[in-house]
Amino acid sequence: MQTISSFAEAFDYILTLKPPATHKMTPGERTFRVSRMRIFLEYFGHPDRAYQTIHIAGTKGKGSTAAFLASILTAAGFRVGLYTSPHVSDPAERISASMPLRQPSRLRELIADIETMLSQFAPDVLPGGFDITPFELVTLLAFLYFRETDCQIAVIETGIGGRCDVTNVIQPIASVLTPIDYDHTEILGETLEKIAKDKAGIIKLGVPAFCGLQPPEVKAVFREESRLQQTTIRFLDEALTTFAAQTLRDGTVMTFAFDGMTPQTVPLRLSGGFQAENAALAALTIRHLFPNLSNQVIGTGLSEAFLPGRMELVADTPPIVLDAAHTPLAIRRALEAFQQMFPGEAILIFGAVHGKNYAEMARLLSPAFREVIVSTPGTFKQSEPEDVFYAFQQHHPHPRLEVHPNNALRLAQMLAEKQTPIFVTGSFYMVAEIRSLLKTA
Incomplete structure (x- = not known):
């Protein structure tokens, strides 16, 4: 095995073991993946039971809410693990813990343990055969890593959906549901109710649930699931007595x-009223779980939380803001925040991966920008920049297509003349491309 001393190297090695799937996931495959994860955890002595967990599902704001929760718990003195996805710049963003490994070499040993496990399972032993995904192995690594670092509480974000997500093998102390929007509809369903029903699968028997701002039809789904699971659910809009965000x-x-x-x-390090809503949801959850924590501890945790690629101002001349919004609801809220940060004309760099509703996002974004530049959001996931460009042509008088992100960034900077703000959005992968280019410039 090659030398592994960082999560970046671990992630790259996992991709050599199991490359990303090139076909659409079927409902049956999702069920198999949960069953496989249970087998993997049993093989390793159930590392997920060595610490408490908080489980988070939703379409928008999962990562930020998870970061707020982890930061509050850290401020309270707990040893905390945080598992989110995808990463923007560094795979280490996916798995973090308050305490480091006792020996740096242990990371390599954990990967070796996973590889040994894979070699010991014949395809006919595992549900669904041996079609194991990198996400399953990275999730397994997170569970093992949190045990190795003596975590007391781990905040676990789902990947896709909830009911059949590979993280849905834990018995959490709280289930947290962030705003629901249309995303992964080919897997989760074409209506908000169907999507919410899948996300509601993280609500467990007798485990309190906490819910961000939702439309009435989504609220109804979550209320019914909570009733079936004989537990309570608190909705953020009903719990707040005061709320304001600047x-x-x-x-x-x-x-x-x-x-x-x-x-x-x-004061929060993350910009946008929607980030204040995420912070409030995290605070509501912590208030219930740990009622004796002081306002000061909660405030400290909220103020220290940070995630890259969320309304992140990464340059000043010209100003460049990155946000990983990739659904119409998220785009609407991100655009609102950007215009509060920088009123007036601006330049857009946009890239969306295959399957996203870029037609609606183009409709929402086009009127707000003097210049629109469509580009490719990297190569990790399939994309059709020409189709995205066509969508913007329906709503903007003169969008531009620059397939290579480097060319898109240089064009935007030239058009900005060191003063017009640039907004980069459409996907995590578009943000990652531009952020990487700026770091190496």
Whole structure:
């Protein structure tokens, strides 16, 4: 085995073991993956039971809400693990823990243990055969890593959906549901109700659930699932007695309060009113789980949380803001935040992967930008930049197509003349491409 001393090297090695699938996932395959994960965890002595967990599902704001939760728990003195996906710049963004491994070489040993496990299972032993995905192995690595680093609580974000996601093998102390939108409809369903039904699969018997802002039809699905699971669910809009958010270029100032709580004002490092909503959902969850935590601890945790690629201001001349929004709802909220940060004309770099609703995103974004540049969001996932360009042609007078992200960035910078702000959005992978180019410039 090659030398592995970082998560980047571990992630690359896992991709050599199991390359990403090139076909669409079927409902049956999703079920197989959950069953396989249970077998893998049993093989390793159930590492997921060595610590408590908080489980998060949703379409928008999962990663940010997870980061807020982990940051509050860290501020409270817990040893915390955080598992999110995908990463923007570094695979280490996916798996993090308060404490490091006792020996750096242990990461290589964990990968070797996983490889040994794979060699010991014959295809006919595993549900669905040997069509194991990299996401399954990275998730397994996270569960093992959190045990190795003596985590007390791990915050676990789902990959796709909830009910049949490979993370849905844990018994959490709380289930958290962020806003639902149309995404992965070919897998989860074509309606918000069907998508919500899948996401609601993380609600467990007797485990309290906490829910961000949702349309009425989604609320109804979550209420019914909570009833079936004989548990309580708290909705953010019903719990808040005070809420206000001011978006700044370098973050957000939020004021919030729940029943019986003095209003609290907290500066966030993440910009956008929707980030204040994510922060409030995290605070609501923590308030219930740990009622004795002080406002100061919660405020400290919220103010220290950060994730790259979320309304992230990465340059000043010209200003460049990155946001990984990739659904119409997320685009609408991100655009609102960007225009609060930078009123006036601006330049857009946009790239979306295959299967996303880029036609609706093009409709929402086009009127807000003087210049639109469509590009390719990397090569990790399939994309059709020419089709995306055509979608923008329906709504913008003169969009431009620059297939190579480097050319798209250079064109945007030239058009900006060091002063017009540039907004990069459409997918995690578009943000990752531009962020990487800026770091190496």
